[in-house]
Amino acid sequence: MRNLNKLIPIEAAHQFINEHFPNCQGALLAGSVVRGEATETSDLDIVIFDNNLSSSYRESLIQYGWAIEVFVHNLTSYKQFFEMDYERARPSMPRMVSEGTILKDDGVIDSIKKEAMDILSNGPKEWSKETINTKRYFITDALDDFIGCSNRAEELFIANTLAELLSEFVLRTNRQWIGASKWILRSLRNFDERFSNQFVEAFDIFYKTGNKNQVIQLVDYVLHPFGGRLFDGFSLGKS
Numbered sequence: 001m002r003n004l005n006k007l008i009p010i011e012a013a014h015q016f017i018n019e020h021f022p023n024c025q026g027a028l029l030a031g032s033v034v035r036g037e038a039t040e041t042s043d044l045d046i047v048i049f050d051n052n053l054s055s056s057y058r059e060s061l062i063q064y065g066w067a068i069e070v071f072v073h074n075l076t077s078y079k080q081f082f083e084m085d086y087e088r089a090r091p092s093m094p095r096m097v098s099e100g101t102i103l104k105d106d107g108v109i110d111s112i113k114k115e116a117m118d119i120l121s122n123g124p125k126e127w128s129k130e131t132i133n134t135k136r137y138f139i140t141d142a143l144d145d146f147i148g149c150s151n152r153a154e155e156l157f158i159a160n161t162l163a164e165l166l167s168e169f170v171l172r173t174n175r176q177w178i179g180a181s182k183w184i185l186r187s188l189r190n191f192d193e194r195f196s197n198q199f200v201e202a203f204d205i206f207y208k209t210g211n212k213n214q215v216i217q218l219v220d221y222v223l224h225p226f227g228g229r230l231f232d233g234f235s236l237g238k239s
Contacts, residue, residue: 006065009033010101013046015064017103024050025075026108028100035099043067047096049108051075071096075108082119089124089171089178123175132173136223136230139165143219143229146212156207159215163203170195170222 013029021027031045032038044066056077059070081093097116102109142162149155171178171187179187188196202214223229
């Protein structure tokens, strides 16, 4: 049922800032409402920069008819989150900052946005040959389990693991950002829409019919430029 007391996003965000962080130096509204992708269950992602705080924190609450996720930082703590996101190749914080609509700015937002956009444009660090081979091995292992499995319930979960490993491999070997949940597909589409369609089709056919052929072909296609499947001769941690 529609919430008749629900404010429009920008109004709700401004009211939230005025009530909870009136002395902050900067604030942004980010997430799906800014990208024009909001659904009935979307929340408001609000990023706060307040130099009166000693440390960062995250909080969830419901106000003005909205579920609100607030990410609170001082003027240096956000850098640690930028760095962590860079290391894991999932740029959640830089993305929120770069795309965010300014709610308040005492002259700090431009430089922080530039930092975020520089991180995003440069992409994650390149994988080493050792990392690529390790990932090849684990994809091969999951694929072997997938091919050999005849238990439908187990197949579903193996397929999920294989999809995550394969999407990560495609993106990271091309120095692209990765994602989780819905951001797996969004990251693939941002990189190569045609490949992302093939990826979805292969797994969709398996989930609907149980036919594994397109998933197997997709994995072999992705691994081929890097030497294909890897099992024989692989070692990890051997001195």
